[in-house]
Amino acid sequence: MQKGEMYVGWSTKEEVRKRGGSGGLVTSMLAAALEKKLVDAVVVLKKINEFEAVPIITSDVNEVLNSAGSLHSVPSHFAKLIANRNLKVALPAKGCDVRGIIEQGKRNAINLDNTFIVGLNCGGSMHPVVTREMLEVMYKIKPEDVHGEEIEKGKLIFETKDGKEHAITIDELEEKGFGRRESCRYCTIKVPNNSDIACGNWGVTGDLVGKATFVEINSEKGAKLLQNAIDAGYVQVQKPDDKGIAMRGKIKGVMEELGKKWKGKIFVPIETGxxxxxxxxxxxxxxxxxxxxxxxxxxxxxxxxxxxxxxxxxxxxxxxxxxxxxxxxxxxxxxxxxxxxxxxxxxxxxxxxxxxxxxxxxxxxxxxxxxxxxxxxxxxxxxx
Amino acid sequence: MTDNVYSTICPGCNFGCGLYIRENGALEVDFRKSSPANAGKLCRFGMSLPKIFAPIRPMVDGKETTLEEAAKEAAKRISASKGSVGFLSLGNTTSEELLAIQKIAESSLYTGMVAGLPEDTYQTLNIGIPYSEIEAAKHIVLFMDPYEQYPLIVRRLLFAKNKGAKISAVWWKDLPLADENIRPLDVSKLALSKDSLIIADYNPLSDTEQVKSVLALAKNAGARITFLKPFANSTGAYLMAKGIKQKSISQLVEDINNGAIKTLFCLESDPSALFPSETLAKLSNLIIQAGQQPSSKANIVIANEPLYKKKGTLINNEGRAQSLGCAGTDGLDALGIIAGAKFDFDTLNESVKKAIGITTVDEFTIPKYDRPAYGAIQASIKSLDTKTALVSVYNPFMWSGLADDNDFVELNQRSVQALKLMKGATVKISSNGSAIEKKFRVAPVQDNILLAGKRFGIEKGIITPVELSR
Structure with missing residues (x-):
């Protein structure tokens, strides 16, 4: 395995596949890194409910395997969490997490050689208090009834405990003052190629949709992390098809363009005063x-x-x-x-x-x- | 290795701000963005919590001991002083502990209530309205400085303002968010209607006549009124002690001064913020049970766990019940030793829920509370019988003995020019033979008024007559 290669992969553990997003590859890769002593600790989100999870640093493999999947309403940031702790650590990271970690690295607060950054594709996150209000005002559902969430084809979809799906376009939500945090709207780092390995569901096709993660290796550390998980029996991968690679590029391009439009909309020049x-x-x-x-x-x-x-x-x-x-x-x-x-x-x-x-x-x-x-x-x- | 992260509530005031405390070698504050009261946001005090939660040790007469031994010695001394023991609890701990101390204190419970206020105003004084109602108000009248006293209310006020609310401030200085600034002595200029919502501060050092006057203003205009309070569980303290005989701080000072109280037991309440040091010096025994370092010098310190490690229920300004998600019951166990009978947490917890009228503690749902009307109130507003006065403004740092950077006074530019004060220099403040020198900040304060967010030791209540010089 080497930098630039792409794969589609999933966890070999059924429980992780069920709990984690997109086949649980990230969770399994982190757990394998810990178990095989590639790292001493892993950062995970300990889920409290659909709108709250607390980031913790742990050396407990089970804690990693039981950690939260994708939570769009938990806008946490991990750079400061691992700074000045001298850890050999692996962690999941949105584009902004990766950027913070690298900047801490430049300031000698994080040793990047000892930090395995698993980048997560990110279309944006939402503030949990805004999300709760949005559910009541826009979706007319009680936050307590929410069972899961997904962003697909420009829509924010909430699944309730009765199995029903409730979808509204992100454009409509954001017009009404809900939806993503302002900074996420104009962010243009949607696929974090600044990480060691970039993971997400964009580019997964056919029967694997929702059951696998598209992976792009960005560094030697990224290759090592994925190979370690395969060798440990935690993860299986296969080569992606051309259609998937093209689709991933297209989504990335559309999302980045949207971010640029938002940037123009928000940063209207201040002419006077x-x-x-x-x-x-x-x-x-x-x-x-x-x-x-x-x-x-x-x-x-x-x-x-x-x-x-x-x-x-x-x-x-x-x-x-x-x-x-x-x-x-x-x-x-x-x-x-x-x-x-x-x-x-x-x-x-x-x-x-x-x-x-x-x-x-x-x-x-x-x-x-x-x-x-x-x-x-x-x-x-x-x-x- | 797994991080210890505690989901807790800030003890700085009764706003109910949720946060995480992370044990990472040193303590760190982490933002709990899903918290309904504060959306994870914290004020200057909240950001300082790692300092306030510095570890403390149980002590008896200056010697370190165990928590259990300290509690046993306290029980012995309380028993030996029967008839002259007072129990002080301001509400800076769980509702469960507050119920426990009531059982111990019987008729000697002193709380943060202010003497001389009509009983039919207690519910209004002690149970505030939901913050969402503040955001929806059309006219908000502030009898406080939200920036200094209850900073997390600022964003709620700005939200209301952005939706078209008018904000009037009856305060000693102009507030940036106010559309109308009225000085306290010109309160007759204030126009109120049924659409007005008055927000004031109610703390153990509040001036009775001042509280009565704002209550009367609201009553006469048919306006709504809500009070913000200073301790983590001020509202819980009121609800748990409803119908229980309790006395005020001013009564306690009197009882200590006349020798009726010789032993004082303080539950998570630091008396040095409330009493003159000469009053405290008259006590034979000062016993403090706390999870944070008291600034008073106590004979016995029963050092239980800090609030962020406690198990129990807090009730915020809105009446929102909040669960401290931890497991610590050291405080309750120590109270059990003093009572001579173990307190069962679950039984007390059921009593707490019953007192609020709920079956489960859900921080996202505010229970319904009666908001009974109160009768007509006669209030006499005192005029300022001094040319120049130092006004001490309550803020959360004052109760906790925590070092703060409020070490300056505010005065207006006219005063600075009249006194010929130099930039970067100090102003000399004299009162009753005492004099101090303080740095000053130029602010749009009323003529002849000095505002301070810190007590300097020369104060005589909220308003202290002073003379100024360079």
């Missing part, structure tokens, strides 16, 4: 620091420029904390949306950071978290 725009957006800030704590590319710790230059006793119209973070994130923001998620006064922080990051990253031709390219601000060259 730019300073006032930012000042107004930030005026409710309560100095909790959650946006920094959760930020998957920040590795400064408690003592950092944004906190050291800032005092609650200052009366500046815009705090130094935010000004420093705007600057720091201009080349580092990956647009994951975590800061907006956790802001207690609902400041659309990701949108504000992207207002700086979009032009800077475009001009410097730098996409953080996509490869090991050094962040431009790490090394500033002055023109004489």
């Amino acid at each position: 730019r300073l006032e725009y930012f000042r107004k957006e930030l005026e409710h800030c309560i100095d909790c620091g959650a946006c920094k704590t959760v930020c998957p590319t920040c590795s400064c710790g408690d003592i950092s420029k944004c906190t050291q230059y800032h005092s609650r006793g200052d009366a500046y119209k815009m705090s130094m904390y935010h000004l420093v973070r705007f600057l720091h994130l201009a080349d580092a923001c990956i647009g994951c949306g975590q800061c907006s998620d956790v802001c207690p006064v609902d400041i659309p922080l990701t949108r504000l950071y992207r207002r700086f990051a979009n032009p800077v990253q475009e001009q410097l031709k730098y996409e953080p978290g996509m490869d090991m390219q050094k962040p431009p601000y790490f090394e500033v060259k002055l023109n004489e």
Whole structure:
């Protein structure tokens, strides 16, 4: 096995196939990595219910095998979870997780040589509180009655405990203010080729639809991870058909185009009053620091420029904390949306950071978290 | 290796914010985005929880011991001081523990209730309305600073505002989210209607006349009113103690000062935030049972598990019952040693559910509560009988002894210019012969008012007459 190869695979364990999404390949690959001591620990989502799961780091193979499948309403992020822990670890990762992990790697907070990143195709995630409201308002079903969920052909489908399926197009949901988190709408990393191995259901055809995962190997580590799972008897694979490969490329292309359209829609240029725009957006800030704590590319710790230059006793119209973070994130923001998620006064922080990051990253031709390219601000060259 | 992750509720106030505490060598806060009260969001206090949950040790007279020995010694001293023992419980623990302490305290239970308020207002004071009703309100009137006191209410207010609500603030400084800012002494300018919703703060140090005046305003206008409260289970404390004889903090201070109470047992309640130190010094025995380090120096510390490891039920401002999903019952067991009889968690849990009128604890469903009308209230608003005053604004850091970065006062630009204060320098604040120097922040505060989110030791209640100089 080597970089660039593609497969379609599934778990050999019936229970995992039933519980996990798309044939349970990812779960089985992680469990095999742990059992065969390729890694010391694995990150999994411990499911509480359809709208809640808590990420844990575990060395217990059974815990991995019993972990949650795909949960679109659990917008967690794993980069900070494994940072500064010096672990030999394998973990599932959405595109934004992968980008955060790579950026932590550049900042020496994660040893990427010891980190096996299983990328998951991702069309976007939803906030659980918004999802609950959406179920009652749009689907007219009680959240407690939901048994499972799926995104297929542009529709968000919920299955209820009575076996019925309830589908509404994502476009319609998002028009009404529901659906995916804002940052997911304009994200263009739908197949995480920046991971060691990219997995998802796009490209699975025929009888295997819903029962298998399409896999693309992106690195030697990815090849090792998959080969280990096959050798351990956890996973079976076969070559994908041409139709599947073409279909996967088409879906990826459509999703990326949609992301670009959303980007244009959200980031309408601010022609005048730019300073006032930012000042107004930030005026409710309560100095909790959650946006920094959760930020998957920040590795400064408690003592950092944004906190050291800032005092609650200052009366500046815009705090130094935010000004420093705007600057720091201009080349580092990956647009994951975590800061907006956790802001207690609902400041659309990701949108504000992207207002700086979009032009800077475009001009410097730098996409953080996509490869090991050094962040431009790490090394500033002055023109004489 | 498997991470220990605890799903819990923030003890900073009664908002009911859900979160995870992760034991990862050091403690870490993790965001529980599915939590209905806060959608995973936390304020500055919530983000500081790893500091507040620093481990504490059981102690007797300064010597380290076991939890059991500390509880036994406490039982011995309580028994020896019979007739002069007070039990203080503000509501910073589970409803099950609150029921247990009632059984021990009998008629000597002191709670966070404020003396001098009509009994028919208790339900209104103690059980708030669902946050969704705040979001749906047409006119919201704030008698508090949401940013400093209950920050998680800000997003609910902004939601209402974005839907067209008008927000009036009756406060000492202009609030960014308010459409109308009225100073507390100009409250007669406030226009209320049946569409108005008043939001105020109710805590053990609230001024009786001030509380009565907002209740009277709501009553006279036919407006709705809701109060936000300061402890993790303030609402539960009220519901569990309904019909039980209880006394106020001011009564406790009086009882300690006149020698009627010589031994004080505090359940998850730190008295140093409430009493003058000279009052505490009069006690023969201060016994504190807590899961976090008290700032008061106690004779006995019964160190039980922190809140995030406890098993039990909390009830938030809205009346929403929330289950602490952990297994710890050390606190309840220690109370059993003091009572001389073991408390059974399941029996107490059933009593809690019965008191709320529910059969299962479901955080996504708010039980129905009676909201009885209260009678007419006479309130006398005091005028500010001083030229300059320091106003102490409650915030969650004040109750917990946790270091905070509120070490400054706010005053307006006119005052800064009149006093010729220099940027980056301090203002000298004098009161009754005591003087302190504090950094200041320029803010749109009322003339001649200093606002502080921290107690500096010179306060005489909420409003302290002061003199300022450079």
